[in-house]
Amino acid sequence: MPTTAKICGLSEPHTLEAAIVGGASHVGFVFFPPSPRNLEFSRAAGLAAQVPARVSKVGVFVDPDDTLLDTAIASARLDALQLHKTTPARAAAIRARTGREVWAAVAVRKREDLGAARGFAQAADRILYDAKTPDNAALPGGMGVRFDWSLLDGFDHPLPWALSGGLDAANVTEAIRRTGARTVDVSSGVEIAPGTKDASRIAAFLSAVASA
Numbered sequence: 001m002p003t004t005a006k007i008c009g010l011s012e013p014h015t016l017e018a019a020i021v022g023g024a025s026h027v028g029f030v031f032f033p034p035s036p037r038n039l040e041f042s043r044a045a046g047l048a049a050q051v052p053a054r055v056s057k058v059g060v061f062v063d064p065d066d067t068l069l070d071t072a073i074a075s076a077r078l079d080a081l082q083l084h085k086t087t088p089a090r091a092a093a094i095r096a097r098t099g100r101e102v103w104a105a106v107a108v109r110k111r112e113d114l115g116a117a118r119g120f121a122q123a124a125d126r127i128l129y130d131a132k133t134p135d136n137a138a139l140p141g142g143m144g145v146r147f148d149w150s151l152l153d154g155f156d157h158p159l160p161w162a163l164s165g166g167l168d169a170a171n172v173t174e175a176i177r178r179t180g181a182r183t184v185d186v187s188s189g190v191e192i193a194p195g196t197k198d199a200s201r202i203a204a205f206l207s208a209v210a211s212a
């Protein structure tokens with residue numbers, strides 16, 4: 001099975017196109033106003049219309065309320081919801097109410113952090129292991145922070161999972177080889193500035209994933 005890739009935090013038609021043409025399995029749209037990647041709903045709707053059915057549209061949220069979720073799902077026609085800083089109970093409720101696939105982000109800095117994944121076994125469809133950002137950081141993701149991949153060694157994953165945090169075209173081959181990830185996720189590693197994706201970096205990342 002080839003490794004699949006999610007390009008996260010897309011906000012412009014030409015870089016979204018680069019992700020689609022390059023073979024991304026998932027594209028991520030961020031709905032979190034403090035983020036430089038945050039999308040207005042009307043913009044998300046326009047981008048979503050560009051995405052073929054074979055590519056899943058993932059909305060990225062930080063402990064969202066129902067109004068935000070419902071508006072984002074409707075405008076961007078989201079297939080999946082990626083939840084950061086959201087409890088298992090809330091994730092389960094969101095999954096039941098929306099009927100959408102739920103990705104639970106688990107922030108990792110130390111081995112003990114992986115334990116949080118077990119709480120989502122009945123509440124989510126997939127775990128996204130992402131690097132824990134600094135305690136005073138404005139964002140819980142999308143900051144190019146990497147965690148020690150060896151922390152995943154021997155871990156009994158409760159669900160299908162994806163690897164994230166500080167990936168780029170130069171390190172993703174090693175990340176896949178080292179962890180056995182079947183899905184990888186990237187944001188700032190394919191940007192030229194926070195929130196500004198670069199088509200050639202997206203192409204290089206997806207090419208590296210396809211060759212891994």
Ligand SMILES: O=C(O)c1ccccc1NCC(=O)[C@H](O)[C@H](O)COP(=O)(O)O
Nearest residue numbers: 008035141142143144165166186187188
């Ligand atoms: O990317 C954001 O701005 C963001 C904001 C709020 C919550 C999550 C966010 N990103 C989550 C992602 O899925 C990123 O792709 C992931 O954290 C990896 O980012 P990076 O290390 O920059 O590749």
